[in-house]
Amino acid sequence: xxxxxxxxxxxxxxxxxxxxxxxxxxxxxxxxxxxxxxxxxxxxxxxxxxxxxxxxxxxxxxxxxxxxxxxxxxxxxxxxxxxxxxxxxxxxxxxxxxxxxxxxxxxxxxxxxxxxxxxxxxxxxxxxxxxxxxxxxxxxxxxxxxxxxxxxxxxxxxxxxxxxxxxxxxxxxxxxxxxxxxxxxxxxxxxxxxxxxxxxxxxxxxxxxxxxxxxxxxxxxxxxxxxxxxxxxxxxxxxxxxxxxxxxxxxxxxxxxxxxxxxxxxxxxxxxxxxxxxxxxxxxxxxxxxxxxxxxxxxxxxxxxxxxxxxxxxxxxxxxxxxxxxxxxxxxxxxxxxxxxxxxxxxxxxxxxxxxxxxxxxxxxxxxxxxxxxxxxxxxxxxxxxxxxxxxxxxxxxxxxxxxxxxxxxxxxxxxxxxxxxxxxxxxxxxxxxxxxxxxxxxxxxxxxxxxxxxxxxxxxxxxxxxxxxxxxxxx
Amino acid sequence: xxxxxxxxxxxxxxxxxxxxxxxxxxxxxxxxxxxxxxxxxxxxxxxxxxxxxxxxxxxxxxxxxxxxxxxxxxxxxxxxxxxxxxxxxxxxxxxxxxxxxxxxxxxxxxxxxxxxxxxxxxxxxxxxxxxxxxxxxxxxxxxxx
Numbered sequence: 254x255x256x257x258x259x260x261x262x263x264x265x266x267x268x269x270x271x272x273x274x275x276x277x278x279x280x281x282x283x284x285x286x287x288x289x290x291x292x293x294x295x296x297x298x299x300x301x302x303x304x305x306x307x308x309x310x311x312x313x314x315x316x317x318x319x320x321x322x323x324x325x326x327x328x329x330x331x332x333x334x335x336x337x338x339x340x341x342x343x344x345x346x347x348x349x350x351x352x353x354x355x356x357x358x359x360x361x362x363x364x365x366x367x368x369x370x371x372x373x374x375x376x377x378x379x380x381x382x383x384x385x386x387x388x389x390x391x392x393x394x395x396x397x398x399x400x401x402x403x404x405x406x407x408x409x410x411x412x413x414x415x416x417x418x419x420x421x422x423x424x425x426x427x428x429x430x431x432x433x434x435x436x437x438x439x440x441x442x443x444x445x446x447x448x449x450x451x452x453x454x455x456x457x458x459x460x461x462x463x464x465x466x467x468x469x470x471x472x473x474x475x476x477x478x479x480x481x482x483x484x485x486x487x488x489x490x491x492x493x494x495x496x497x498x499x500x501x502x503x504x505x506x507x508x509x510x511x512x513x514x515x516x517x518x519x520x521x522x523x524x525x526x527x528x529x530x531x532x533x534x535x536x537x538x539x540x541x542x543x544x545x546x547x548x549x550x551x552x553x554x555x556x557x558x559x560x561x562x563x564x565x566x567x568x569x570x571x572x573x574x575x576x577x578x579x580x581x582x583x584x585x586x587x588x589x590x591x592x593x594x595x596x597x598x599x600x601x602x603x604x605x606x607x608x609x610x611x612x613x614x615x616x617x618x619x620x621x622x623x624x625x626x627x628x629x630x631x632x633x634x635x636x637x638x639x640x641x642x643x644x645x646x647x648x649x650x651x652x653x654x655x656x657x658x659x660x661x662x663x664x665x666x667x668x669x670x671x672x673x674x675x676x677x678x679x680x681x682x683x684x685x686x687x688x689x690x691x692x693x694x695x696x697x698x699x700x701x702x703x704x705x706x707x708x709x710x711x712x713x714x715x716x717x718x719x720x721x722x723x724x725x726x727x728x729x
Numbered sequence: 730x731x732x733x734x735x736x737x738x739x740x741x742x743x744x745x746x747x748x749x750x751x752x753x754x755x756x757x758x759x760x761x762x763x764x765x766x767x768x769x770x771x772x773x774x775x776x777x778x779x780x781x782x783x784x785x786x787x788x789x790x791x792x793x794x795x796x797x798x799x800x801x802x803x804x805x806x807x808x809x810x811x812x813x814x815x816x817x818x819x820x821x822x823x824x825x826x827x828x829x830x831x832x833x834x835x836x837x838x839x840x841x842x843x844x845x846x847x848x849x850x851x852x853x854x855x856x857x858x859x860x861x862x863x864x865x866x867x868x869x870x871x872x873x874x
Contacts, residue, residue: 463816502818563811563816563819564819565820602737618741632737636730
């Protein structure tokens with residue numbers, strides 16, 4: 254391809270499809286728009302009607318400051334060459350071939366949509382759930398509003414100590430007054446207001462020095478209005494291996510984390526109505542059920558740590574067991590990407606098969622021309638929201654490099670109007686960014702009346718009806 | 730962050746060489762793939778060693794006619810290996826303290842990848858950059874209210 258033919262000019266913009274409107278998609282869009290001398294048109298798709306992915310449906314409702322990153326994404330969306338198509342799903346409304354016919358480059362940022370199983374007996378008993386389903390439910394995700402969580406349970410186990418596990422435990426312990434200041438879904442707010450939960454166990458398989466949670470997260474647990482945090486002093490005493498590892502590679506954050514936990518262990522319970530009990534060095538081995546198939550207890554094995562050749566401290570089961578009576582279990586032991594229909598998948602790591610973000614054909618072991626990925630579906634679930642920014646930048650650098658070499662798709666119909674008409678023919682009910690801004694305004698208004706940041710639309714039909722009324726009003 | 734995070738974005742290629750192949754072949758492979766070390770596996774695919782640029786440099790200084798030597802003659806046989814679930818912070822400390830730059834990763838006894846010190850540094854840098862960015866966004870969000 255000669256320079257004259259190469260897209261990226263005002264007369265012939267580079268056309269990019271971004272599949273997945275979470276943080277990674279917006280970081281990539283921003284980076285593409287900032288390329289010097291490149292004119293790029295971006296169409297961003299999401300299978301749900303609204304943008305921002307896990308910022309809206311993952312980040313806990315009592316963490317509004319973290320959700321504020323959406324303001325930056327909204328600025329990206331204001332770019333005149335940006336379009337959003339909500340409620341459009343790859344594999345349902347569009348295929349990869351459809352995208353190849355309309356875009357020069359395709360970028361997948363679909364995230365890690367499923368959770369890992371614990372792989373223990375009783376995992377599917379009534380009352381045992383993936384933590385992410387509870388998170389999606391309380392955040393008002395339209396696909397999860399019919400899920401039932403029996404909050405008449407008095408004792409709950411949350412398996413894992415990553416940030417999802419911590420969020421779930423904290424939300425279960427929040428008082429109605431605390432929840433009233435959040436944008437938690439109305440349905441979850443009502444259910445949690447009448448919750449009978451008295452004890453929430455957070456179960457970590459390794460020790461306090463290896464726990465994934467950050468210091469602000471663990472400090473927050475000690476400041477809950479309605480729950481005392483309880484830690485067994487013996488479980489936060491550092492074992493010799495952890496002590497040696499810290500001596501060899503001193504790390505202030507880890508030392509501080511252990512100190513905070515030890516301070517919790519020294520606290521006397523103040524008699525708050527709930528207890529949040531953080532446990533270490535235990536792994537679930539079985540969920541025990543009653544005759545009706547409901548969870549009544551979780552059987553745990555005590556772990557000890559051992560050192561791998563790289564110096565990592567990993568847990569190993571001992572012969573000591575204990576049984577904890579619980580009626581509700583949330584597992585949060587890791588996440589995995591789901592294969593995107595028509596895109597090579599690396600089943601081992603649960604990601605799109607890629608090299609630095611270029612999608613790789615498994616047979617030829619060469620990049621698939623014009624297809625890229627970033628975020629959790631590229632590297633697996635790790636890091637904070639901002640980690641996706643350098644990750645997206647690595648992929649965008651590959652896209653720019655390939656464009657310069659002319660290694661891009663040659664779409665039959667590379668025009669914005671044609672793509673728009675095509676997408677609408679496949680999904681007439683798709684949601685535009687302007688529609689989202691309208692929904693956003695309504696949500697914030699509904700919240701203002703109640704002193705809350707927003708009251709979310711949580712049902713697909715509610716969203717579609719609202720938008721139909723909006724557009725209908727203009728037509729009559 | 731774990732070793733798996735790095736392997737996930739490295740495709741499926743693991744560049745391996747057999748112990749009986751020559752250093753001439755090894756050099757050609759290192760150059761062709763722009764890498765600093767080769768994993769040495771036997772016919773059954775079992776890891777038997779690692780051959781790094783440093784191993785070859787050391788031999789070249791001693792013996793100018795090293796090209797026809799077998800890989801097995803100079804490879805490092807006592808290889809420290811990693812696992813996908815290993816913590817990157819521990820890996821970084823061990824690679825720095827024990828002064829080696831390539832870590833073959835085994836899963837169920839099979840080589841599933843190699844990570845370099847460069848990979849570890851880049852991933853940790855991105856992790857820190859991401860944290861700083863997220864904290865800054867939150868601070869700016871705070872001051873806007």
